[in-house]
Amino acid sequence: NAGVTQTPKFQVLKTGQSMTLQCAQDMNHEYMSWYRQDPGMGLRLIHYSVGAGITDQGEVPNGYNVSRSTTEDFPLRLLSAAPSQTSVYFCASSSIAGGYTDTQYFGPGTRLTVL
Amino acid sequence: AQSVTQLGSHVSVSEGALVLLRCNYSSSVPPYLFWYVQYPNQGLQLLLKYTTGATLVKGINGFEAEFKKSETSFHLTKPSAHMSDAAEYFCAVSAGTASKLTFGTGTRLQVTL
Numbered sequence: 001n002a003g004v005t006q007t008p009k010f011q012v013l014k015t016g017q018s019m020t021l022q023c024a025q026d027m028n029h030e031y032m033s034w035y036r037q038d039p040g041m042g043l044r045l046i047h048y049s050v051g052a053g054i055t056d057q058g059e060v061p062n063g064y065n066v067s068r069s070t071t072e073d074f075p076l077r078l079l080s081a082a083p084s085q086t087s088v089y090f091c092a093s094s095s096i097a098g099g100y101t102d103t104q105y106f107g108p109g110t111r112l113t114v115l
Numbered sequence: 116a117q118s119v120t121q122l123g124s125h126v127s128v129s130e131g132a133l134v135l136l137r138c139n140y141s142s143s144v145p146p147y148l149f150w151y152v153q154y155p156n157q158g159l160q161l162l163l164k165y166t167t168g169a170t171l172v173k174g175i176n177g178f179e180a181e182f183k184k185s186e187t188s189f190h191l192t193k194p195s196a197h198m199s200d201a202a203e204y205f206c207a208v209s210a211g212t213a214s215k216l217t218f219g220t221g222t223r224l225q226v227t228l
Contacts, residue, residue: 035218042220043205058215092159102147106158108157109157109158
């Protein structure tokens with residue numbers, strides 16, 4: 001049971017490049033989400049999904065796309081990287097109980113630098 | 116809409132002293148409340164959570180928190196700080212529909228000798 005895995009751990013991009021951050025979970029969780037963490041701002045929700053084929057925007061969705069074709073995978077795409085997207089990105093998953101998000105399990109994070 | 120406010124971005128305590136990290140929330144429905152801890156260069160891990168029932172919840176590493184509906188608070192405490200408690204702590208709320216989890220901005224706990 002690997003939990004939540006993320007790849008890569010580190011990435012450097014040039015402005016305008018695109019890339020995909022990978023996230024996978026093996027706990028059969030319905031809910032998956034992407035956060036970015038910036039100093040002094042806590043974790044801000046980018047996109048989330050409550051099941052395969054269902055995604056929705058969080059607080060800071062601009063410049064990012066997601067899809068959820070399987071329960072296990074939830075990739076995050078940066079369409080045209082900008083320096084403002086330099087951050088640490090966390091993927092998380094959880095079960096949903098009675099409409100509430102239960103304990104979220106986090107991946108180890110991806111540290112992204114955009115030059 | 117739901118929100119979380121953590122009072123104090125930095126808290127410093129002496130080893131052996133009481134730890135008190137404050138969290139207030141806003142929610143239009145009964146919330147689920149969480150405290151997570153993040154050690155340097157790591158992801159977040161759950162310390163404890165409140166869903167329903169007993170309002171005093173105990174977590175790992177000797178931490179506990181009390182849900183006070185009248186004060187819309189969920190403060191985190193530990194009777195005696197240890198050097199290994201130095202980390203960043205996040206309060207979070209999940210409030211029903213849409214199942215989104217909203218985090219506070221975090222409190223960095225420093226423990227001194």
